[in-house]
Amino acid sequence: MRMVRHRIGALVAVMCAVLGGAALVTGTAVLAESGIRSHVSAxxxxxxxxxxxxxxxxxxxxxxxxxxxxxxxxxxxxxxxxxxxxxxxxxxxxxxxxxxxxxxxxxxxxxxxxxxxxxxxxxxxxxxxxxxxxxxxxxxxxxxxxxxxxxxxxxxxxxxxxxxxxxxxxxxxxxxxxxxxxxxxxxxxxxxxxxxxxxxxxxxxxxxxxxxxxxxxxxxxxxxxxxxxxxxxxxxxxxxxxxxxxxPSAAAARSLLILIAGSLAGITLLIVGFIVTGALTVSIGGQRRELALLRAVGASPKQVRRLAAAQATVVSAVALVPGVLLGYALAGQFRSLLATLGVLPDALPLTISPLAAIAAVLLLLGVIQVAARLAAWRTSKMPATEAVAESRVEPKNPSPVRTRIGALLMVLATAMSVTPLILRNQFGAVGTATSGIVAAIGLALAGPALVRSLSGALARRLPSRVRATTWLAVSNSHGYALRVAGAVSTLAMAVLFTLTYTMTQTTMMSASSQDVDQGMRAQAVVAAPELGGLPAGTLDKIRATPGVRTAMPVNTTTVLWPHQEEGKHRVESQPALVLTPDAPAVLDLDVRAGSLAGLTGNTVAVSADTASFMDTAVGRDVDLLLGDGTPTKAKVVAVYGRGLGFGPMAISRDLAAGHFGTGLDQAVLVSTDGSAAGLAALGDQPGVKVDTSNPRAGLSGVGGAPPEVYVNLALLAVLLGYILLGVANKLVAGTTQRRHELAALRLVGTTPRQVRAMIRRESALISVVAVGTGLALSVIPLVLLGIGFLGRPWPAGPGWLAPATVLVVVAIAFLATELPARRALRTPPAQVLGSHE
Known part of the structure; x- marks a missing residue:
């Protein structure tokens, strides 16, 4: 506890990281638990x-x-x-x-x-x-x-x-x-x-x-x-x-909560682990002298690691309780967002119990224990005299094993980003979203070697007339490559995460919209959601309207595919359109084999990705379960390419009759010759809506970007805020721990202005390397994402995103080092060097 009191600045960074991590993990756990245990009110x-x-x-x-x-x-x-x-x-x-x-x-x-x-x-x-x-x-x-x-x-x-x-x-x-x-x-x-x-x-x-x-x-x-x-x-x-x-439909939405929690869990755990580990590394790295002295007075390596882990646990415990409480509040906001988006029915509440808090606490304590012990590992294993000697300097050469593992992870991240070329759906996009975080972890491991190499090359090329502050900044970066690499990797992760995660969601939305725009041949849609479906006789009235070429009823349902996977019984749930043989006149699904005109009787059409997943083709039979569990065997009559926009499956109206919805048509897609003004008269009936501006509204519930895309975009702001807070805390703590170094510079004649100039140049160097590596590591995943989903070598997204990300990252790098450095310079150097750290 005495060691804790003397390291308040660094430990505040740990507390903030743990608090935010506990909130995110608890919120995700509440969603997962609700997906398993929640019950609909009736x-x-x-x-x-x-x-x-x-x-x-x-x-x-x-x-x-x-x-x-x-x-x-x-x-x-x-x-x-x-x-x-x-x-x-x-x-x-x-x-x-x-x-x-x-x-x-x-x-x-x-x-x-x-x-x-x-x-x-x-x-x-x-x-x-x-x-x-x-x-x-x-x-x-x-x-x-x-x-x-x-x-x-x-x-x-x-x-x-x-x-x-x-x-x-x-x-x-x-x-x-x-x-x-x-x-x-x-x-x-x-x-x-x-x-x-x-x-x-x-x-x-x-x-x-x-x-x-x-x-x-x-x-x-x-x-x-x-x-x-x-x-x-x-x-x-x-x-x-x-x-x-x-x-039943509301209860079935519980599986969506599990799906959303699963999609959030992976990325959330990686980020939380990264930020918490980074904060602990800075905190324990600043205590190498104390840990080395403990070795010198006889403490065993295990005792040193145990002390570091115990200290981290004590500090983290203070942040866990408010973090867990914040997580429950965060889960409530997530649920409100899902209900607002129409993704989750209002009748399905969250399940609030201690289980989510217990899971979050145990998980974070495990991360804290492992991270703290790893951070103290090198110092604890060194001979006592060598540990004391190295307590003020970093190792001359970064660990080659660590560097190789980091390089391997970055190669793995690149390999993961190939998935959009194989699967043009949300499963393919997961590779891009995850590859950014994996690459950032790889950079954190290989970073010291990279920083030492780059700063060494820069130092050798510095002209003799360069300013002393510049030379000091480059030399510091070279001599303290481990410290600098920690800042670089965290800032680079902010760049990587923002670009890959955001562009994945926006590209999926754009690709889905592109599919629907290119495939919609109808000029109008007629629907009556307020009546529970279109009134009887509406389809005949539409077809009798002058100027109408084709009118096709369209509905949505869910189809289940039972199959064996590695010897285990599995059931996949798939949203499906319900179509008639008139489909080719109003929809162009980019049919690659067969024809939608064959959708009569027990027949089905599947997207190319679904055909590959189900190992089927035109002319083959597939065993399916309709939405009410009725088993059936359907023949595949078409394979189409626009599955992202129109969903993975389309079944015939004959097959679905009596097994979905209300028995009334949800909508009618209408193809006209441009003169069907009489359609507007149908809108005079109460509850009947005629939309000639957005016929794609008739496909509500099937195709389009999956619901978790919208949730992921909302979550992006929360995760990005957590990352930036972690970055700022880490940089502030790291700079604060350099008080003795800055004081020593003052005593040898360096002015406060020169020290601040040196800090700014260090920040500039860190920013350039962080932004450069972040952009470089995101290029290949984003290029492959664009090719896979949009057929072009760049993703869809706002043009301002990359410049804004760079600007924010650079601003944080400068502010989080300049402000604590100014504060440190206010204390006389002799007082700093004479104080107990």
Whole structure:
């Protein structure tokens, strides 16, 4: 502890590095834990004690199960069987279907329009909500939730104008439900018909099924009822698991949290490790004299390393607690960002528990222990007399093993950046984003040899008339190559990270946008998201409009690919477009084999990357699972090139029918001859939107830059701030530890002005080497990124990014050395040399 008190400046840098690292690691851990353990809230069935449903996940060997985003159903006759179980007081089967209320030209939301319609019997699953009026019993009766009824300004006995399952209807309001959830409720038989679960105009492939069955039980009987229900072979949920069954699509979003946490974890851990290790190296490097004296008085090498690690742990412990608390707050902001971007449903909360804090603390303590011991390794292993002699100078020659490892890492980073040439998707882009950090770590290891070589070459070429301050700056850089290399590598990492990480995200976004722009042949898109889908007959109206050449319905879904990987069962989830044989008239996916016109029956088209990954080709059959888990075998009829913009897969409408969404078309892409002015009239219908300026909006949910790209861009500011803080702290601590050196220069006649000039020249030299190496190491990854994604040898991104990065890095290099040097020069040199360091 006495050693700690005398090294406050350097240890503050360690504390800042650990605090920021704890915040970043904790925030990432919270996202990962939420992806595993979070549960969706379900006020609509919150009163159910037990819920019986089909399984909504698919197991994998030695991995987390994959969630089904579409609803898997159970037989309707199961309701009666469950109602007869001992202890059951209420058994209610529920279905959902699109319903929206209309007030003139205004659409009044009654919850999620795609799933707002439900059976009246499901109201009992809310608990015992107050009900005003009488239950709906006739096909033209309806019950509204209180909020919707208030928005429409109607009550029992009034008439509500609704769009039900794509058809407009005026229905009699028989009741108003004052419950915790919004919805529109119909007599059970009417609801079954509207959802296509019974004979009628909407009958579909899910006839005689329900989405789920909620059970209310006698007090204390829930566990027994659940055990009995499990014997029937269906999924039985109780407690918080009920919410996941109520909203499968929201529960499926948990896998996205795991994916995002995984994409953040690698880059975050590398940066945190780099910054924390750098700060500890500066701190312990300034204590080489004390550690050498400990060796001289008999301390063993193990004791010296243990002392260095203990000191680092004590200091870090002070920063861990506030860092962890900041991490929880940071995770909350991440979740809000994801919800704002539409990436995460509002119903899915974060899981807040001590596990994330424990994981972050253990991980950082491990990093701190290893880094501190490595920093003290050389001094602890040297003979005591040699350690004391070398405590004021650096080793003459950098370790050749360290240099070779650093060079190997930089070569590895270059090899990693080749992936965009092989995979034109987010997996290919990972190589570029990661290569920058790996190269920076390699530079940190090989840096002393590089700095010594460059400064030695510069010293030999300095003219005899050069100023003394310049000669001192170059000589210092050569003599203290290890110290200078630490500053160079950290500043270079800021350049590398900013350019490679940012350009990776912007290039993916640009390539995706380019794919869609080049592949979109439609001139308009018609959609009705507020109605849960396009009203029935809209497609026929569009096709009958003068000037319309082709109108194709387009939908999105999720397809799963079960396969064996190294002897283990795996399931890959892929977003997919649902297309018809009319696709070639409105979309150009850069078909390289086969034809999209063959998308009829059980057929599928795949992107070139997906075809390679699945080892398939045109004419071959692939085993797939549709979004609700239904197994199918589909023939590949086309392989296309624009997978980044249009997604990895497109399946035929025939294959997807009844197994995705609401049964209503999400959008219609329209190709015209330029004279289809009549399309605008379709927009007069409430809730129907005609967009002639951005037809790509019809592809929402499939293709485009993956969601984690937007999160990564937001995270960039946080990580970059952490890096720059670490850089500044490291430089300040390093300069502060040079007080004795600067004082000695003063005593031999150097003026404060000359010392400051020397410091500035050192900063200039560090900046030039750092910026030069950072730019040089980023060139190859960015060139390969541009070639792989855009077909040109440069990436997409703002032109000001590189100059701004260089300017910030140079400013930090000068300010973080000039300011502490000025402060050190205020103390008389004799006082500095006479003080205990």
């Amino acid at each position: 006020p609509r069935i919150a009163g159910a004690d037990v819920v019986v449903s089909a399984a909504q996940t698919l197991p994998q060997d030695e991995d987390l199960p994959v969630a089904l985003p579409e609803r898997a159903v159970v037989p309707a006759d199961l309701v009666g069987r469950l109602a007869r179980l001992p202890g059951v007081t209420t058994a209610a089967g529920d279905v959902s279907f699109p319903v929206a209320a209309v007030d003139g030209q205004r659409v009044v939301p009654a919850g999620d329009a795609a799933t707002a319609g439900h059976t009246w019997s499901s109201v009992a699953l809310m608990g015992d909500p107050p009900i005003q009026g009488t239950p709906p019993t006739r096909p033209n009766d309806v019950a509204l939730d209180a909020a919707t009824a208030n928005d429409l300004k109607i009550g029992p006995g009034g008439q509500a104008h609704l769009v039900v399952a794509g058809r407009p209807a005026t229905l009699q309001v028989s009741a108003v439900v004052h419950g915790p959830a919004r919805g529109v409720f119909f007599a059970d038989q009417a609801a079954y018909q509207l959802a296509g679960r019974a004979d009628g105009p909407h009958k579909g492939p899910k006839k005689d099924t329900v989405d789920l069955i909620g059970l209310r039980t006698q007090p204390g009987a829930a566990a027994t009822v659940a055990d009995e229900a499990r014997k029937l072979g269906f999924k039985v949920s109780t407690g918080p698991d009920i919410g996941d069954i109520a909203t």
